[in-house]
Amino acid sequence: MLKWLLVGWVCTGVGQEEACLRMASEVVHEDLQSCKQYYQVVYKELNVPGVRVAFDCVQAAILEDSL
Numbered sequence: 612m613l614k615w616l617l618v619g620w621v622c623t624g625v626g627q628e629e630a631c632l633r634m635a636s637e638v639v640h641e642d643l644q645s646c647k648q649y650y651q652v653v654y655k656e657l658n659v660p661g662v663r664v665a666f667d668c669v670q671a672a673i674l675e676d677s678l
Contacts, residue, residue, distance in 0.1 A: 614639050615646040619666030621657060634666075643668055 616639060622631040636653070640646040646668035657664045 614641065614671040615643055615668045616640070616671050617646055617650055617653065617666050618669050619664065622663040622665075623661055639671065640668070 617636040619634060620631045621634055622629055624630055636649065638649060640649060650666055650668065653666065654664060
């Protein structure tokens with residue numbers, strides 16, 4: 612069965628002053644729909660002025676292959 616993880620970037624600042632941090636959730640999801648629902652929760656928590664977030668649900672096997 613495929614497992615899903617939420618991975619992406621959290622960035623603060625603008626232009627040359629922008630700093631980004633790559634992040635991944637510790638929660639492993641059993642299906643894509645569950646991962647997308649979790650993304651909505653994370654997005655709401657991190658959606659504050661001056662912070663830009665970009666996350667995607669990715670199959671865990673893809674991440675394991677690239678490590």
